Amino acid sequence: MDFLTILQILDSAIRLATPLLFACLAGLYSERSGVFDIGLEGKMLMAAFASAAVAALTGSVWVGLGAGIVAAILMAMLHAVASITFRGNQLISGVAINFLASGLTVLAAQNLFQQGGRTPALTGAARFSSLDLPFVETLRGVPVLGPIYAEVISGHTLLVYVAFACVPLTWWVLYRTRFGLRLRAVGEAPEAVDTAGISVIRMRYLALTITGVLSGFAGAYLATGLAAGFVKEMSAGRGYIALAALIFSKWRPWQALGATMLFGLLEAVANRYPNLDLGLFSVPAAFMQALPYILTVVILAGFVGKAIPPRAGGQPYVKER
Amino acid sequence: MPKWADVVLVPLVSVIIAFAISGLVILAIGQDPWEATKLMVDGALGSSYGWGYTLYYTTNFLFTGLAVAVAFQASLFNIGGEGQATVGGLGVALVCLALPWPHWALALPAAVAGGALFGAAWAAVPAYFQAKRGSHIVITTIMFNFIAAALLTYLLVNVLRPEGAMDPATPRFPEGTNLPRLHQILGVVGIPFSDRTPANISLFIALAACVGVWALLWHTRLGYQIRAFGQSQPASVYAGISPVRITMYAMLISGGLSGLMAVNNVMGEAERLVLNAVEGAGFIGISVALMGRNHPFGVLLAALLFGFLYQGGAELSLWMSIPRELIVVIQALVILFTGALDNMVRMPIEWLFMRRRRG
Numbered sequence: 001m002d003f004l005t006i007l008q009i010l011d012s013a014i015r016l017a018t019p020l021l022f023a024c025l026a027g028l029y030s031e032r033s034g035v036f037d038i039g040l041e042g043k044m045l046m047a048a049f050a051s052a053a054v055a056a057l058t059g060s061v062w063v064g065l066g067a068g069i070v071a072a073i074l075m076a077m078l079h080a081v082a083s084i085t086f087r088g089n090q091l092i093s094g095v096a097i098n099f100l101a102s103g104l105t106v107l108a109a110q111n112l113f114q115q116g117g118r119t120p121a122l123t124g125a126a127r128f129s130s131l132d133l134p135f136v137e138t139l140r141g142v143p144v145l146g147p148i149y150a151e152v153i154s155g156h157t158l159l160v161y162v163a164f165a166c167v168p169l170t171w172w173v174l175y176r177t178r179f180g181l182r183l184r185a186v187g188e189a190p191e192a193v194d195t196a197g198i199s200v201i202r203m204r205y206l207a208l209t210i211t212g213v214l215s216g217f218a219g220a221y222l223a224t225g226l227a228a229g230f231v232k233e234m235s236a237g238r239g240y241i242a243l244a245a246l247i248f249s250k251w252r253p254w255q256a257l258g259a260t261m262l263f264g265l266l267e268a269v270a271n272r273y274p275n276l277d278l279g280l281f282s283v284p285a286a287f288m289q290a291l292p293y294i295l296t297v298v299i300l301a302g303f304v305g306k307a308i309p310p311r312a313g314g315q316p317y318v319k320e321r
Numbered sequence: 322m323p324k325w326a327d328v329v330l331v332p333l334v335s336v337i338i339a340f341a342i343s344g345l346v347i348l349a350i351g352q353d354p355w356e357a358t359k360l361m362v363d364g365a366l367g368s369s370y371g372w373g374y375t376l377y378y379t380t381n382f383l384f385t386g387l388a389v390a391v392a393f394q395a396s397l398f399n400i401g402g403e404g405q406a407t408v409g410g411l412g413v414a415l416v417c418l419a420l421p422w423p424h425w426a427l428a429l430p431a432a433v434a435g436g437a438l439f440g441a442a443w444a445a446v447p448a449y450f451q452a453k454r455g456s457h458i459v460i461t462t463i464m465f466n467f468i469a470a471a472l473l474t475y476l477l478v479n480v481l482r483p484e485g486a487m488d489p490a491t492p493r494f495p496e497g498t499n500l501p502r503l504h505q506i507l508g509v510v511g512i513p514f515s516d517r518t519p520a521n522i523s524l525f526i527a528l529a530a531c532v533g534v535w536a537l538l539w540h541t542r543l544g545y546q547i548r549a550f551g552q553s554q555p556a557s558v559y560a561g562i563s564p565v566r567i568t569m570y571a572m573l574i575s576g577g578l579s580g581l582m583a584v585n586n587v588m589g590e591a592e593r594l595v596l597n598a599v600e601g602a603g604f605i606g607i608s609v610a611l612m613g614r615n616h617p618f619g620v621l622l623a624a625l626l627f628g629f630l631y632q633g634g635a636e637l638s639l640w641m642s643i644p645r646e647l648i649v650v651i652q653a654l655v656i657l658f659t660g661a662l663d664n665m666v667r668m669p670i671e672w673l674f675m676r677r678r679r680g
Contacts, residue, residue, distance in 0.1 A: 083661065087664055091400075092398075092607075092660035093657070095400065096656040099649050099656065100650060103652070104646075107346065107646055108350070111350040240463055247460065297464050
């Protein structure tokens with residue numbers, strides 16, 4: 001394995017980690033506010049379809065991105081109405097959202113485009129094109145760092161950089177703003193937040209709106225950045241991997257970056273080497289694909305540091321009378 | 322609110338809302354919901370061919386629905402039916418391929434044991450982690466669905482596939498494991514039935530499982546403990562019921578029931594193990610259990626309804642330009658209204674009864 005191959009794998013790892021990172025941060029806001037969200041997959045899929053369909057119809061990826069975000073927010077609000085307002089079971093609501101997205105996207109795609117549940121292939125301005133960061137060509141000659149800058153860091157679509165920027169932003173919002181303090185409090189001790197005169201319901205709705213926006217980015221990147229159009233079931237379990245990454249990172253933003261990069265790297269390696277030969281034995285691709293899930297179970301079982309979810313997670317808040 | 326309203330009226334209203342919205346979805350894609358309903362009823366119930374497929378799907382959903390219901394009674398949400406049924410299929414396939422079975426009557430009990438054992442084993446790990454280490458069963462069972470899919474892909478591609486075959490599947494099961502189909506069984510008593518449907522003797526195993534689950538839950542000590550644990554964990558612990566024991570038992574029974582589904586789809590229908598043999602039936606079990614209010618009789622009715630929807634939906638995609646995915650939407654709406662939005666339906670009905678009582 002030469003240096004260039006490693007760089008190419010890292011490059012593809014970043015691309016594959018981006019939707020996971022968006023979705024993982026989306027889940028972070030929701031779960032930190034005390035609302036479990038296993039509907040990330042559905043929100044992502046819905047956004048992927050909406051962005052690809054609108055981008056195909058208007059020819060503008062920006063309008064598509066907007067449509068993706070709106071679609072994901074609508075799904076998040078459905079989750080909010082069911083689990084916050086009507087105090088329903090958050091897990092059941094999440095499952096329903098996943099199925100709703102998986103069915104509705106195909107129905108709508110078939111109805112709009114008659115191409116067997118996909119959108120037409122996106123070209124030109126209907127897709128996010130890759131950006132070249134400044135000084136790529138001048139710096140390429142610098143040994144080691146030059147190729148890393150040119151191959152790995154530069155040449156991604158805008159959304160990749162947005163995803164990375166969301167990590168410090170989330171950290172700042174969560175730990176350095178009043179909103180973040182309240183958000184974390186509402187997920188740990190909603191009764192205390194209520195006593196302080198802050199509406200638990202409102203905080204949770206706000207958190208879920210942010211979840212919608214971020215999962216909208218995740219879906220739009222999937223359909224207009226990573227791929228060129230929507231294909232049936234294109235999220236392919238990424239929402240669940242993001243959920244796994246969220247648990248893996250123990251609901252913290254910087255660790256979420258690490259976890260999603262790790263899972264992106266696993267996927268990139270599995271794509272490149274269907275049968276990874278390690279000399280003594282070969283690792284089948286199926287094992288690489290299952291590894292994020294296996295690691296999550298190990299983490300959840302507390303063998304490698306315990307993952308403790310926000311204390312009020314999963315329970316609807318009932319105001320005391 | 323009287324009991325009948327809680328048990329019958331609320332789920333009925335929820336299902337009606339779910340179907341009304343499904344009708345709107347059909348309208349939105351420019352098709353006629355009335356026409357679609359007629360086609361579905363005709364295609365699923367209008368002939369013995371339709372009934373055969375409806376009952377075949379019903380059998381699958383009975384197993385997975387009962388599986389989810391048993392776990393729900395212990396207030397455990399088992400989303401892992403898909404993975405447990407997948408691994409159950411592996412158990413059934415291994416049993417069928419292990420011996421040159423002389424007759425199905427010998428192979429069937431062994432396959433039942435194999436499917437149930439493998440399914441239960443796949444549920445055992447998440448159950449143990451929930452009981453002993455407090456990791457959330459919903460997340461671990463989701464993860465185990467994906468691990469099961471990867472495991473099966475690996476085994477079918479690299480281990481179980483016969484030499485030279487292209488598609489990732491096991492060889493055909495020996496002749497002696499082929500289960501009697503419904504038309505053969507009904508033929509014995511002289512009822513004519515279409516011979517082109519996959520409905521088979523597993524239907525009766527599923528019905529027996531229904532009765533078995535009912536007897537277990539309401540007429541045994543373990544069933545009482547499962548329900549008590551589901552109602553209130555602190556109270557049941559105070560009554561001397563061990564949470565670890567009940568979590569393990571409920572999940573093992575649940576996984577075993579999911580695994581049993583493989584007797585129908587792997588041994589009864591495909592007669593070999595293929596990739597993605599479960600086809601989402603494990604997830605439909607969630608809708609079936611929610612709609613059936615976790616009672617075996619309710620599960621039976623709900624499984625029949627979903628069997629009808631599945632066969633009817635297949636006819637729809639054949640004769641009208643409505644994709645099969647419509648069933649997924651209906652399924653999602655049923656989960657949403659009978660599960661997550663239960664309070665939205667329940668509160669106005671409760672209010673109406675309160676007002677009537679006050680006069």
